[in-house]
Every structure is written in C-alpha cells, then in structure tokens.
Amino acid sequence: MDAQNPRQFAASGTVMIRPLLLKPQWMNGLSERLLVSHYENNYGGALRRLNTIRARLAGLDWASTPVFEINALKREELIAAGSVILHEVYFDSLGGHGDNPPTGLDEPPAGLAEALQRDFGSIAAWRAEFTAMAKALAGGSGWAILAWSERLGRLVNQWAADHAHGLPGATPILALDMYEHAYHLDFGAKAAAYVDQIMANLNWERIAARYRLAIGAEVGDELFLPYGAPPQDEARISAEELKAALEDTKEQRPILLDLCQPRDLPRRTDMLAGATMHAPAALAQWVEELPRDRPIAVYCICGFQVSGTAVTELRRRGYDARAVAGGITAWHAIGGATVPLDTSTYEQVP
Numbered sequence: 094m095d096a097q098n099p100r101q102f103a104a105s106g107t108v109m110i111r112p113l114l115l116k117p118q119w120m121n122g123l124s125e126r127l128l129v130s131h132y133e134n135n136y137g138g139a140l141r142r143l144n145t146i147r148a149r150l151a152g153l154d155w156a157s158t159p160v161f162e163i164n165a166l167k168r169e170e171l172i173a174a175g176s177v178i179l180h181e182v183y184f185d186s187l188g189g190h191g192d193n194p195p196t197g198l199d200e201p202p203a204g205l206a207e208a209l210q211r212d213f214g215s216i217a218a219w220r221a222e223f224t225a226m227a228k229a230l231a232g233g234s235g236w237a238i239l240a241w242s243e244r245l246g247r248l249v250n251q252w253a254a255d256h257a258h259g260l261p262g263a264t265p266i267l268a269l270d271m272y273e274h275a276y277h278l279d280f281g282a283k284a285a286a287y288v289d290q291i292m293a294n295l296n297w298e299r300i301a302a303r304y305r306l307a308i309g310a311e312v313g314d315e316l317f318l319p320y321g322a323p324p325q326d327e328a329r330i331s332a333e334e335l336k337a338a339l340e341d342t343k344e345q346r347p348i349l350l351d352l353c354q355p356r357d358l359p360r361r362t363d364m365l366a367g368a369t370m371h372a373p374a375a376l377a378q379w380v381e382e383l384p385r386d387r388p389i390a391v392y393c394i395c396g397f398q399v400s401g402t403a404v405t406e407l408r409r410r411g412y413d414a415r416a417v418a419g420g421i422t423a424w425h426a427i428g429g430a431t432v433p434l435d436t437s438t439y440e441q442v443p
Contacts, residue, residue: 106151107144108174109333110137110427111181112319112396112419114299115188118360121195122290123187125360127278129422132184135274137426139176139256146170175256179236182268182303187294191320191398197293205301212247223250223269224288230271231284239267239300241307248304266303267295321398323416328404330415332423335390339367347388351421352399355442360394363431365424368392373399375440376406383412392417392424 117128146169155163189195201209206216213219219239227237229252236253240263251260259265269291276287302312314324323329330338330347338347349368353361364370371379383389389412393399400416407414417424421431 106147107333108140108147108177109331110140110419110423111184112322112423114185114317114319115294115296116192116320116395116397117422119189119192119194120187121189121197121294122279123294124279127276130278131270131275132180132422133425135272136177136180136184137428139173139180140426141428143170143173143177146173171257172255175259179238179253179256179265179268180270182265183270185299185303185317186267186296187291188296195294195296199295199297201297202301205297205304208248208304212249219248219250220292224292226250226252227269227271227288228285231288232282234272236271237269238265240265241304264303264307266307267300319396319401319418321401322396322418323401323404323408328408328415329418330390331418332427332429335417335424336427336429338388338390344387347390347415348383350383350389350391350403352391352393352403353439354399357394358436358439361434363421364434365392365421366430366432369438370434370436371438372440372442373403374442376403378440379438380407380410380412383407385412387413389414390417391415392420394420395422396420 113128113132115128117123117125117132120128146166150166150170153163153166187195200206201216209216209219213222223237223239230237233254235255235258238251238253238259240249240251240260241247242249242260242263244262248266249260249263251263251265253259269288271284271288273284276284280287280290299316302316305312318324335347338345349365351364351368351370352373353370355372389407391400391404391407391414396417396419400420404414404416419426424431
C-alpha cells in the first residue's frame, strides 16, 4: 500500500487533497482552530497553488517560452510540491485513534524503535537531536525531518530551510513544520513550547508504517484512512470528484447530505450549497425522503465515522451513497464554495 491516496492524481493531472487522519478537536494541547487553519489555508493553499502551476506548465510552449518564465514556474512548482508533500507527512504523523487523543506517552513500535536505537544510539538520543534541531529553527522557517536514506543506509534527522530543501533520495517519515503559521495561533512566538507539544501528539503507528514503506515492506490501508470512513473505494468520493459531479446536469448531480452530531453544531458556520443538514441519529426519520435514482454524497466535518457510518447504512438499504473524504474541511482546503449554515431541516433528537 502507498501511504498516499491511491487517487492522488486525477486524470487531468490534478494533485488531489489528502484528508486529515487526526481529529482536530481531540488533540493534546493543540487547538482545533490552529490545526484546521493550518490544514485549510497553508496545506490547502500550497495544493491549490501547485495545481495552478501544473495547469500553466501543461499549456506551455517549451520552444518559445522565455527561459526566465520556465525557471520561475519550475522553481515555484518545486516549492509548492515540497510544501504539499511535507504537510501531508506532518499531518499524517499526528493524532490519536478515533475519539481518543494522543497520550504523549507512546513509544515507537518495535521495528522503528530498533532502527532509531541502531542509528542514534537510543530513542532518547534521537528525540534530543530532533527536538533541538526543530527548536533551532524558531524565529525563522523550515522543517525538521526524520527520513530514511537508502544511500546512507540509515535514518537521518534532516534540517530543511524551506519546502524544497531535501536530502536527495531520502524518504521523509516524520516532518515537523517550523514555519510560524504552524504554531502562532496557539503559542505566539513560543516555538519551543510548540515543539514539545507536537512530540506529545505523535502517531507512532503511522510513522512506523511510513518507515516500513520506505524500506520496501508491505503496509495495510487501514492506518491511512480516516477513522470510521468506509474502507471500500466505491463508498468514498474525493472533494475534487464531488466538485466535478456538482457541475453535472441537475438530474445527474448528487444529493448532498450534511450530517452533524448535536454536540458539534457550535463548531459549524457553513455548508455546501443545496445540502440539507440532518442529525445522524435520526437517519430512520429522513432516509425515506431520499431518492433512489440519484447518487448521494454524505459529508460531515472531517469525514470520520459520522458520515462513514451513515453511508454504510445507506448502502445497506440500497442507496447509491458515498462519503466525502475529508468532509467539509477538505472541501474548504480545495477552495470549494459554501453558503451560511442552515439548520432548518435538522431534527431534534433526545
């Protein structure tokens, strides 16, 4: 299994969004506001910029384009691509399981633990070097990266001044974003405190899975799917695929269902145009209103078990339903349009 989304590249060459695997409201000392802003604005911004650059390059007449324009576009493509990939490694490296926040007490699984001990002397020695390197970037920009180097035959703590500063041939398995946008909303200028908090939010199972991929081992899909999302490809739809589907004829456009737990309503401010909002627990009340001759796209905040459980039940009942990977958060990140929240269809549940 590749840790990247198997539909990472659309037929048009578009680089597709990766959904959050962490639950931003359940993190240990990192606010939902910080994490969602970082994901939507910085990661999403880099992704949108990369796709714009790639579209421009696809239409370029290489023989007649001035060299300064070629240089500028290829430089910006490299920077944007590096930002996209490192942000994906960063977000994948964080979070707990389901609704359980990270404990901050976990240690790497055996295989990765042995590799860290082999290459750094001990896990504590690796951690001391990695955090010191990250804190040394405070007040500037860049990344602290743990990468596997096939050429050097070992794990390496790699300092990076920017998104395009990488060890050739190395595969990042953990990336810590040290740009100010990664921490200022929660920590102000206290970058060192942010580094310490990140270390208490690591998802060692996914980091270890990336290590196994880097050394050529097999890894299952489950660690790289949002918790509770339908495991079948045909039961999920990407934000980009949904955007294209909504441009279809009225008869072919999917029905949009916005599902939200009552406790999460205060976290919501907007929704997709044309969607109706429902309580997941009231499915038996609203399911019979759904047409059986139209596809149905179901989304929640981040695409975890709220939409996943509903889609599984809808498909069991014979509906052509798919869960939007990454939910409305991924929709925001690709620049999808929304309208103010309308709860007029929302059911009261005990």
